[in-house]
Amino acid sequence: MKLKILTPAQQITATEAEEIVAYGPKGEFGILPGHAHFVTPLAVGRLVFTQAGARHAYLVAGGYMEVLDDEVVVAADQVETAKQIATEPTRTRLGELEKKLGGDTLTPEEFATLTTERDLQQARLSVVS
Amino acid sequence: MATLKDIRKRIVSVKNTQKITKAMKMVAAAKLRRAQQALMGGRPHADFLRESLTRLVGAADAYDLPLLKKRENAGKAHLLILTSDRGLCGGFNGNLLRFVEHWRSHEGKEFSEVEISVIGRKGRDFYRAKKIELDSFESWSQEAFTFADAQAMAAKWQDRYEAEEFDVLYLGFNHFKSAISQETTLKTVLPVTVEPQSETLPGPVAFEGDPKALLKQLVLRQLATEFYVAVLESQASELGARMSAMDNATNNAGEMIDSLTLMYNRARQAAITTELMDIVNGAEALG
Numbered sequence: 001m002k003l004k005i006l007t008p009a010q011q012i013t014a015t016e017a018e019e020i021v022a023y024g025p026k027g028e029f030g031i032l033p034g035h036a037h038f039v040t041p042l043a044v045g046r047l048v049f050t051q052a053g054a055r056h057a058y059l060v061a062g063g064y065m066e067v068l069d070d071e072v073v074v075a076a077d078q079v080e081t082a083k084q085i086a087t088e089p090t091r092t093r094l095g096e097l098e099k100k101l102g103g104d105t106l107t108p109e110e111f112a113t114l115t116t117e118r119d120l121q122q123a124r125l126s127v128v129s
Numbered sequence: 130m131a132t133l134k135d136i137r138k139r140i141v142s143v144k145n146t147q148k149i150t151k152a153m154k155m156v157a158a159a160k161l162r163r164a165q166q167a168l169m170g171g172r173p174h175a176d177f178l179r180e181s182l183t184r185l186v187g188a189a190d191a192y193d194l195p196l197l198k199k200r201e202n203a204g205k206a207h208l209l210i211l212t213s214d215r216g217l218c219g220g221f222n223g224n225l226l227r228f229v230e231h232w233r234s235h236e237g238k239e240f241s242e243v244e245i246s247v248i249g250r251k252g253r254d255f256y257r258a259k260k261i262e263l264d265s266f267e268s269w270s271q272e273a274f275t276f277a278d279a280q281a282m283a284a285k286w287q288d289r290y291e292a293e294e295f296d297v298l299y300l301g302f303n304h305f306k307s308a309i310s311q312e313t314t315l316k317t318v319l320p321v322t323v324e325p326q327s328e329t330l331p332g333p334v335a336f337e338g339d340p341k342a343l344l345k346q347l348v349l350r351q352l353a354t355e356f357y358v359a360v361l362e363s364q365a366s367e368l369g370a371r372m373s374a375m376d377n378a379t380n381n382a383g384e385m386i387d388s389l390t391l392m393y394n395r396a397r398q399a400a401i402t403t404e405l406m407d408i409v410n411g412a413e414a415l416g
Contacts, residue, residue: 006177008276008357010170024337037330039185040337041346064347066181069331073177075350077276 001033001070003049005058005079012058012079017049020072022065023123031067038067042076044119046126057082057127061120085124094121133400136393140386147382153217154375161308161368168305168361175354182351187326188334189344195291196321196348203296204241207264208233208315209286211302211363212252214269218367219374221303221311222251228313229301244295274364279357283349290319302359303366309373311366318355321348 003020005012020031023045031038044061062077097118100106106114131139186192210229212222229245237243246265247253253266270278286298298319303311336343 004173004177006174008171008174008279008354009167011173026337036335037188037332038335038337039343041343063350064343066185068184073181075174075178075181077280 001031001035001072003072003074005047005060005074005076007063007076007079012081015049015051017051017072020047020049022047022060022074024065031072033070035067035070037069038065040065042074044116045123047074059085059124059127061123080124080127082127085128087125087128090121090124090128094118094125097121131392131396133393133396136389136396140389140393143382143385143389147379147386150375150378150382154372154379157368157372157375161365161372164361164365164368165305165308168358168365171354171358171361175358178347178351178354182347183324183326184328184330185334185347186323186344188330189336189340191341191344192323194341194345194348196287196319196345196352197323199320200296205295206237206240206243206297206299207289207295208243208245208299208301209318210245210247210249210252211300211359212247212249212255213363213367214250216251217374218371219377221367221370222249222255224311225301225303225313226252226255229315232315240297274357274360276353276357279353279360280349282356283353286319287349287352300355300359302363303370305362305365305369308369311370316355316359318352321351321355323348323351 001017001020002014003017004014018033021028022031023029023043024040025043028045029040041064042060042062045059047058047060049056059080060074060076060078063075065072065074097114101111101114101118186194186197192198208229210225212225216222233243244264245256245261247256247263248267248269250268253263256263289295290298297317299315300318301313301315304314306312334340
């Protein structure tokens with residue numbers, strides 16, 4: 001099946017894929033050839049597809065995915081490739097965030113922003129690992 | 130008659146101006162290339178989203194979503210006009226504002242109320258001179274306009290639309306046709322237009338979660354994309370307009386330098402002739 005990954009600013013990739021795994025609001029889900037017409041919003045998380053046995057991973061945040069006639073299109077707000085993610089700074093930042101989240105003087109808003117960023121950093125790490 | 134020194138001074142000053150206009154032209158040209166790339170890069174997403182929305186709204190028969198449904202007896206219109214902060218870009222702002230004013234005095238008459246919001250200082254200056262009060266004004270941020278900015282814009286205008294502050298939102302901007310031509314455009318962005326579905330789908334669509342909630346998100350995404358693309362179009366148009374305006378200015382300065390140089394040479398020749406005459410006359414008087 002065909003896979004296209006788009007952001008509002010550019011087309012990230014257009015390729016053939018045998019299997020696609022992505023994150024929706026309810027967690028990870030997979031798409032195989034012959035899937036029915038399907039639409040889902042996307043959560044912040046890893047998108048993995050296999051092509052000729054090789055595995056490719058991207059970080060995808062926001063947006064949605066439509067599957068129609070063996071054509072999968074991802075229209076995301078933000079996409080990062082494994083190459084764009086620096087492992088060490090991400091890990092350090094994640095450590096900092098977790099320390100801050102462990103503190104007990106957070107307002108609900110602060111907690112929410114920190115959690116969102118932690119999820120993003122965690123998703124980044126899952127792409128490179 | 131201007132003295133030689135005066136003419137020389139003017140030539141130097143025109144040459145300096147020419148250097149500036151030439152530099153501005155080069156800067157605009159370099160930025161234009163980037164702006165054009167950004168514009169082209171956004172096409173696949175915008176095209177896909179429009180087609181996808183047509184398909185999904187059709188499949189879920191969701192034409193009655195508040196953001197899609199045309200209001201009956203729409204009385205209040207709102208114009209959002211994208212102008213530039215800086216001048217020296219030819220007819221870029223003037224053409225657009227004249228076009229919008231023409232619309233206001235013709236088609237706009239059908240509405241009982243037309244309010245205007247402007248992004249860009251030039252648009253504000255125009256309406257200030259006309260003593261027309263604006264609903265809101267913003268200048269452009271120094272940083273590049275991102276999709277996140279467009280999403281914030283979409284959320285803001287959606288809120289105002291839902292609060293029934295207006296029934297129709299028009300977006301006025303310069304559509305980028307090529308580096309040397311822009312087209313003034315006034316486009317309805319709210320309610321969002323979804324064309325009726327023409328293709329037949331292979332089967333029912335499976336929506337993750339509530340279809341209406343998801344479709345509302347997609348309609349908002351479409352609105353944000355309209356803003357995003359319009360801003361990119363406007364920025365590319367501004368650079369294109371500035372490039373051709375500065376190219377013209379550079380050429381005009383060149384012509385002016387040529388004619389001043391001619392004048393200078395003539396004046397110099399005249400001065401030499403007068404001096405020679407004096408010498409000859411003096412010599413004759415002595416002899």
